[in-house]
Amino acid sequence: MSKIxxxxxxxxxxxxxxxxxxxxxxxxxxxxxxxxxxEVDSVSSDEYYVLDxxxxxxxxxxxxxx
Numbered sequence: 001m002s003k004i005x006x007x008x009x010x011x012x013x014x015x016x017x018x019x020x021x022x023x024x025x026x027x028x029x030x031x032x033x034x035x036x037x038x039e040v041d042s043v044s045s046d047e048y049y050v051l052d053x054x055x056x057x058x059x060x061x062x063x064x065x066x
Contacts, residue, residue: 004064005042010051012059021053033060 004010008023029037029048035058036050043049043061051059 002045003042004045004049004051010053010059011065012051012053012057012063013065014057014059014063018065019055019057021051021055021057021059023051024054025052026050027052032062 004023004026006023006026009020010023011018011020026040026043027037027050028040028043029050032048034048034050047061049061051064053059
């Protein structure tokens with residue numbers, strides 16, 4: 001089980017394109033596609049979360065590959 005922390009570079013998929021972004025904020029959510037949650041410093045790869053990225057995008061846990 002991997003961990004994602006603020007500052008980690010991640011590969012994510014958006015509209016069929018793979019992109020790279022650096023995590024600026026993590027919110028742990030309690031459901032699969034919830035956009036808002038509790039701000040945390042890190043999450044495990046098997047948890048529900050949404051990431052804010054340095055390129056102005058956000059990504060749900062289902063879009064992230066690392």
